[in-house]
Amino acid sequence: MLDAGLSRRRLLTAGAALAAGFVTAGCGSATGHAADRIAETSPDRTAGLAATKLPLTSTGMTPDAVAAKYAGKKPQQWGTDIPGIITNFNATGKQFAVTFDACGGPGNNDIDENLLSLLIAQQIPATLFVNRRWIDANQARAAQLAANPLFELGNHGTAHRPLSVNGRAAYEIKGTGSPQEAVDEVWGNHERLVALTGRAPRFFRTGTAHYDELAVSIVQDLGETPVGFSINADLGATATAAQVQANMLKAQSGGISLAHMHRPKSGTGPGMYNSIPALRSNGFAFVGLP
Numbered sequence: 001m002l003d004a005g006l007s008r009r010r011l012l013t014a015g016a017a018l019a020a021g022f023v024t025a026g027c028g029s030a031t032g033h034a035a036d037r038i039a040e041t042s043p044d045r046t047a048g049l050a051a052t053k054l055p056l057t058s059t060g061m062t063p064d065a066v067a068a069k070y071a072g073k074k075p076q077q078w079g080t081d082i083p084g085i086i087t088n089f090n091a092t093g094k095q096f097a098v099t100f101d102a103c104g105g106p107g108n109n110d111i112d113e114n115l116l117s118l119l120i121a122q123q124i125p126a127t128l129f130v131n132r133r134w135i136d137a138n139q140a141r142a143a144q145l146a147a148n149p150l151f152e153l154g155n156h157g158t159a160h161r162p163l164s165v166n167g168r169a170a171y172e173i174k175g176t177g178s179p180q181e182a183v184d185e186v187w188g189n190h191e192r193l194v195a196l197t198g199r200a201p202r203f204f205r206t207g208t209a210h211y212d213e214l215a216v217s218i219v220q221d222l223g224e225t226p227v228g229f230s231i232n233a234d235l236g237a238t239a240t241a242a243q244v245q246a247n248m249l250k251a252q253s254g255g256i257s258l259a260h261m262h263r264p265k266s267g268t269g270p271g272m273y274n275s276i277p278a279l280r281s282n283g284f285a286f287v288g289l290p
Helices: 029-042 063-069 111-122 132-137 140-149 179-197 213-223 243-246 268-281
Strands: 095-102 124-131 151-156 254-259
Touching: 063 179, 063 213, 095 268, 111 268, 124 132, 124 140, 132 140, 132 179, 140 151, 140 179, 151 179, 179 213, 243 254, 243 268, 254 268
Parallel strands: 095 124, 095 254, 124 151
Antiparallel strands: none
16 A cells, blocks of 8 residues: 555655756657647647546546535645655565656657567566547557556546646646646546546546646545656656666665656667666566555
8 A cells, every 4th residue: 555654755856957947747848848738729628528427436526526626725735746646655675666658749649669668578567647648649559558467557637737726837838727627637538548448547647747736636536646756767758868767776665757658769768778677686676556
């Protein structure tokens, strides 16, 4: 089980800011983020969100009821490490969890097959946080990944937006602007993943990994666990292979790394090729999120 105390520990961010002047936990460069902003305003962003909303087994609340619960409330916190976001887990020995995001949208619908081949060849369990846009662009591959027992598909949102109840932005990407929009950002892809895998996703990571505390509670009320990271391994898929390797080699027992699987030309894959065997040589065992 997850250790509630560890879940509130300050995250151990890795790496320094790049030339752009910030370290990202989201996807790609500022150009990619601009494309995301265009995609967020397109008519298909909310497609499918009006589907029938059934009560959730874990809470007995409908998504609409969850949104109503937070109407009119004002958040006081914002970030990637606020209480309720899982950034570590209660490990047995030297255990470490790797997670990879697939953000989807313009310029972000590719897949790093070499990285996935490494995970499969080395039998590395991983949680793959997939956005609905990425699933829709890679339906057959998404189904294959869902069927692979090494991998668990997590929810990376519907339109890759920071999860907020008042439109708070991160890395120039505007967040969801109300409790209802926050619910829709989670639930639109929740339903997509249920249709793909036949089961509800356990874990959620918002676009850019930023939440306010009300959004964290919304995710929990929708029956999913908000996940952050202790190591920002590839700095939003902008890090070099050497930076990825250096960041990963700072792993500690019970840590969770964040990297990306949709940028095959980035330094993520080569950095993982170098760091994963090195961590194993140092006695680490790779495990899925508990």
